Amino acid sequence: MRGAWKLFMNALDYVVLLGTILGIALFGMWRTRGRHNLDSYLRGSGESRWFVVGLSVMATQASAVTFLSTPGQGFASGLGFIQIYFGMPIALIIIAAVFLPIYRRLHVITAYEYLGRRFDAKARLLGAGIFLLQRGLGAGITIYAPAIVLSTVFGWRLDATIICSGLVVIAYTVSGGSDAVNETQKYQIGVIFAGMVAACVVLLHKLPAGLHLADALTLAGGMHKLQAVNFSTNPRERYTLWSGVLGATFLMLAYFGTDQSQVQRYISGASLRESRLGLMFNAVCKIPMQFFILSLGVLLFLFYQFEKPPVYFNQVEWKHQEERGDAGRMQAIEADFDTAHDRERLQLEAWLNARRTGDSVAETAARASVSTAHEQVEAIRAQAELAVDPTGKKKDTDYVFITFILGYLPHGIIGLLVATFFAAALSAKAAELNALGSATTVDFYRHVIKRQASDAHYLAASKWFTVFWGLVSISFALSATLAENLIQAVNIVGSIFYPVMLGLFMVGFFLRHIGGTAVFWGALATQVLVIALYFRLNISYLWYNLIGCAACVLFSSILQVVLGLADRITPPPSKS
């Protein structure tokens, strides 16, 4: 570890970082040269093969949040988070079999055009409106992720970093366009995986000599980091097998099936076959990929059992707090932490020695001692978190992985990792902003406000709407800094708005007798219900996806019956 938690990048890192970022931007601009019409700006060339579609879908979902926050999630809570991805293969199979053929047959630009054709204009506007609202908010979190990197690397304030990086993303999206960004995603995700494998290799190399795989698994399991599947039926537990298979299936159905930022990716496939295979590629690869990323977090946890970590990973914030006049208290916490960590490491070594000698009595005793020592370490960490943030809302785990990268990876590789990780964030952000700009232009501006105008006019409008959504997402990112762990915050925001959106599409696909008025009011009632439930109930947010979708279907069905009865009771208007 570089001394005294001085996390830094040298000249080589900066050259690699700036070269990669500028190279990607220039490549994007070069790829989009000569494309001045609305269709190619919004929809791309439509010639993508399945592998490109698959990587594009993966890169859009993964982005920097996955890279940054998920290892921190694994570090803090182990493998349990993987259960949220249990719904993904099921959802993608349904989308490939049902949703995708309909989108392709109708040749839509946005998913919400389908609602307009199946129901009416107000259903389309409602669907597009929900997308704009929730994706606009979610996009703020995408800006927040790279801001963490910058604030740690440069020691900047997080809010200033959010504003600066957000403005860079807006400029890049508007000037480069999403087609070039999509094209570069396949290279970016390849480099990201290479970086993660490099981080994994370094981590394995840094683990204590003689710590075998069986030992590592025993230690991680003994400290509750390998609880990948939770069979509990308690709805308050956030990640369980049941919330993953039932609730998350609906979350994934909504995200992949109705969110324009994803629909835009897979409808661009050269054929239905290419689009389907791209989705199936993700259905097969996502769980092992997330397992790998979460396992990195577990490895980090093991690594930091033997190597002393900072008591608080966000050292920028820690130093700020010291400078505010709390230095004595912070130093006392650090001293307590050092002592407790040393004690825990000694107990761990005793446990391993007992395992190796086959002394089961000593092993049981050592394991209990480790557990006690670990609780003390965690208690001191909690004190540290409270000292920095008395509201207890900041999540230090988001800083775990980046602290490791900057502290232990060789220079050059650090620059490449930060650059690619940043580029991934920018490209995901650009794709989101472009989807927001597309939906606003196609579903609102061209459909409601200005129906007859030239392509050039709509193209300019699309760029201005992209700027607008970029500014909205920056504003949200500034308030999201006090939210939950990043990756969870994305899914929580989605789980409030997605169920209604999915309900609209499910009624459209499967309940042919329900009309636009019934589904519109049913969806609005459901949105109110989901928001009320979120603030009233203490259950895993994944369940809102199932409850909301079911409520939308139920309310729409009831309203359709009521409206049908009303039509029969009301006498037809007399002919004049």
Next chain:
Amino acid sequence: MNPPADKTAGSPGKMPGSTDSGDCETGLPLLRSWHRVYLFVFGCFVLWVVLLAMLTMFFP
């Protein structure tokens, strides 16, 4: 009064390079129908859940 049915939904045209005819073929060896592809994907998912459950049980 209900708004009129949406007839101007993005005035979509056929996507360049779109060749949806012949999409019944998966082009994959052993997985010649889409039903088989979906079963294969679902089987992989079940396998992963079983493996993860075993990991949980063996290292509690």
